Amino acid sequence: MTRTMTNERIAALGYDYGAQAALRPAECNLCGAREHAVEVAERDRYGYPATFVVCRRCGLGYLCPQLSATQYEHFYSEIYRPLVSAYHGRRIDAETVQVEQRDYAAGLANFLLPLLPSPPRTILDVGGSTGVVASVLAARLNARATVLDPSPEELAVAGATGMETIPGLVEDFDPGERSWDLVLLCQTIDHLLDLRGTLAALRRMTAVGGRVFVDIVDVDVLLDRTGHIERAVKIDHPYYLTRPTAAALFTLTGFTIVAERLTDDGHRGFVLARGPAGEPNWLALEASAAQFVAAVS
């Protein structure tokens, strides 16, 4: 398959990203800095004119400008699956994704289950799609699963298997007094529009003594493997994390890392416990941000 064929399939979708993305975050979503971002790439892996910037103070990578929440809603309902299908040159839809998620869930269960201090009775899968991952873990743990997801079609599949479903975005979800023993944010964090707000919300939804699993696409690892930042940048990911920036995000929002893993596809997974919220080492982050910018420039 040639690059030209891929480009032609993507062009045939007629999606004009450059004309849509106009939202400029006023401050860095991790450290809050204004006017500290440096531009390091201007194309994404699909060829769209996506400007990728890195915060000089903390190293957080993000698209600027980016799509608004409403534009992302349209993107996910109309463009996303056809786009990744065109990029990979094979059909990717709700059905094929379920097969991939079963493999992912089996690997996650083998890693995660021995690390849990006690068997969780309740599981919340944030951005849990059709509920494949939640149902695999719930069956292995004999726990009750809840799936929170913005897609009604995907939630309908989860609901049909008897799981509790909650429609909507985690950013808007008010759990009240409710909490869960195990909270999952699987292959989702890079798609969020508010990292800090979401992690703070996850902290409130986690029971005392509970655990959270979060995985990131580690851009340091992708950069090492591909040698080109443009291969790591894609319009479906507003934010780009590394091990240092993810650890800083967890510290700021009151989580302690209790275990982690790196999978072959560049996903770095973290098992988190509730801890005190604190300030990360900003000087060390600034130094690793400078290293990252030097590596991509």
Ligand SMILES: [Zn+2]
């Ligand atoms: Zn920053």
